[in-house]
Amino acid sequence: MEKTQNNRAWFLVLPVLVLVAFSAVIPLMTVVNYSVNDTFGNNEFFWAGLDWFDEAVHSDRIHGALLRQAMFSAIILAIEVPLGIFVALNMPKKGFWSSFCLVVMALPLLIPFNVVGTIWQIFGRGDIGLLGHTLAAIGIDYNYTSDPFDAWATVVVMDVWHWTSLVALLAYAGLQSIPQAYYQAARIDQASRWAVFRYIELPKMKGVLLIAVLLRFMDSFMIYTEPFVVTGGGPGNSTTFLSIDLVKMAVGQFDLGPAAAFSIMYFLVILLVSWVFYTVMTNLDRQEAK
Amino acid sequence: MRSRSSALVMTFYLLFLMVPIYWLVNMSLKTNAEITGTFSIFPRELTFRNYMVILTDPSWYMGYVNSIIYVVLNTVISIAVALPAAYAFSRYSFMGDKHLFFWLLTNRMSPPAVFALPFFQLYSSIGLFDTHIAVALAHCLFNVPLAVWILEGFMRGVPKEIDETAYIDGYSFPRFFIRIFMPLVASGIGVAAFFCFMFSWVELLLSRTLTSVNAKPIAATMTRTVSASGMDWGVLAAAGVLTIIPGALVIWFVRNYIAKGFALGRV
């Protein structure tokens, strides 16, 4: 759509600006303040320059968390995106069963994060959980509180359970926008199932899939509550992701300086990735508008 | 033939989604003795005691009330400020609009963990700590950008000629906006409200950090009770089940818009 040049539109944006500035900019300033100061309590601060940043950049602890975080995000994207597309392709297109699937699929998305954690914490326990009990019954040695691999598997499966539906619903929305004539034409042209997917469905889903990948990447990169409830970051540090580590540092140990420096770098990484996605996405929008 | 394999895939997937939830419901209807003593797929001695505990104890059920208060507050605030902004973004180009839009989006992407402590200090210093409005405002951090984004997507789909016709017909901007424009993007508002509700309802880190007693959300009540009363699994499960219900109700109301909604109006 052609947009009119009108700087008075700023007045319409003003409420949002004030509100977000209040809830984002002021806290962020506090963080910046902490990141360059040292404190021994009592609200006394000493200028620390970039020492905290230096420390954070060279901290093995943060490196470890970052590595685990990147691995976690990569794994769940690699599972959830193809699985979500696959589920969307198999969903009924209309009628009662379509609504039924939509409602059931959306359900995990509306469960508070810690309840999701609780559900899986219970579900995986060997004594009272269906999953843990069943695995034990068929002779698989599974314990997410002591075995790092089991802990990882549990956290990953939980995330897949929690969020695959988001990808599937987005992909489904993309599929719904394809006119029936495209499928009919493909049948007339004797296209294979794969060709239909490759040349009709995938191109139409491109836009929404990008949103899906963006949301899933960001949210998995910020994940805190669910793994915290299930494993508490353990065993050891094996499921301590960036946010968990950050909260441990800031609230648990009250190491405000390093935590703040860490926060800012964390934020910058996310900013960078968002910017890349955003640019790709707006370019895509423009291409389609042509 | 293809539809049968599709049905099979969907059955498996939906089972995968439902079984953990079923297990929670199952547990919530058992006595603690049965939960820890015998392993059963169905409750042998059906009991509603766990639910009674929650529904008769104010420290439990007030958690729900608190959660619902701040979620509704947040949804109303988010939509109210996002509407004019989304209109501006969808209709006008103005100085710095693209940067502003992107900056808004980055807030949706900022980790709550980064903001937890500064929020705590900010709201403590202005005396809003442990109030519903504090949590509602804090959740605006990610919900306002999201609402702007969704609404902008929907508003782009409304032809500009509608605005022009209304102005020619002598409508003032506020009247046009409320009488004509808002009904046209009603489904968009519904979807945006749904998402604000959803993200505010599921979030725990900020809401727990900003509250202690008076505005404590149900989700936080649950974590406290686990450590305090030891292993009252039945009550924990019942509390979990009760947190799922508002979400399920909301989904039911918007089920016809879910698909388009999740695409944020961009299909």
Add this chain to the structure above:
Amino acid sequence: MAQITLKNLAHSYLPNPKGEQDYALKEMDHVWQDGGAYALLGSSGCGKTTLLNIISGLLRPSHGRVLFGDRDVTDAATAERNIAQVFQFPVVYDTMTVRDNLAFPLRNRGQDAAYIKRRVDQIAKMIGMEAMLSRKAQGLTADAKQKISLGRGMVREDVNAILFDEPLTVIDPHMKWELRTQLKQLHREFGHTMIYVTHDQTEALTFADKVVVMYDGRVVQLGTPEELFETPAHTFVGYFIGSPGMNFLEARVSGTRAMLVSGAGVDLGDDHGTPSGRVQIGIRPEHAVLTEGQGLPVTIRRVEDVGRHRILRAELEGQPFNIVQPEGQPVPALPRVAFVPGKINVYADDWRVAPQGRAA
């Protein structure tokens, strides 16, 4: 290529159709001759597209059989039928180039590369897209996309039939005419069976050798353009074909005479027996002549000059009545209208009654 036979074909979208009104297509028997150029004409919602989709196999008919030659293909998938179909709105594969789009049906059938290239170039030339072959299909204009759809429909040489579902809706008027001429040319050259769905009578009459008129889920007439004009088999055909359509007057018919409601008599020229039911006589506006002496008194309401002739909007027996008058003839002061004998059709309950003793 093969003759396409529809045997006792009917279709309902409902699982348990009760009465006739539940059928989108009423029972029909119909043969599409091999190599014919057919137009399927009718107003929106009369079942044209349903019929087309049944022939191409996109839809399985709820009743009856579809035969290609002697082979029963009712249960055969679209791919097995080897049919090409062009849809109302352009369907192109956005991420492919124009060339790949045109080659797509051939590649799916595993044709060899040299042949594909030759054939695609040939088709591209025909639809005038040679210059754009290496462009992405995304971002082309709607009519360019529709030309690609047409090209894709015609690219296979061995198809049993090519079906067109109002393919020129999105095309510019002058381009429409050109493309239609090309389709006709193509038909002459390769002799494919073509079925062209449209609700535009000009399109139908200029494209087809045989026009099939559908009304309310039924084929009401199959005939040459001339037959549709001179002897419409159903009042709908009379009304739908021609501009303006046929005039109908309530009457009682016995032998060669018709008696109108007012009691005035009309000479039919042929013996039509004594049909029962609701009887009407139909007269083309072109076959009504204004006179001063004989005929029935008529009131002229309005005169529309459309160039080569004039259309007189008149009133006869209290009913609207249209007359086409050749250019340069005056309108008399006390006009009367006479009908050309032998050009009057008689209808009983909307269906034409053939005159006796003469093949209709």
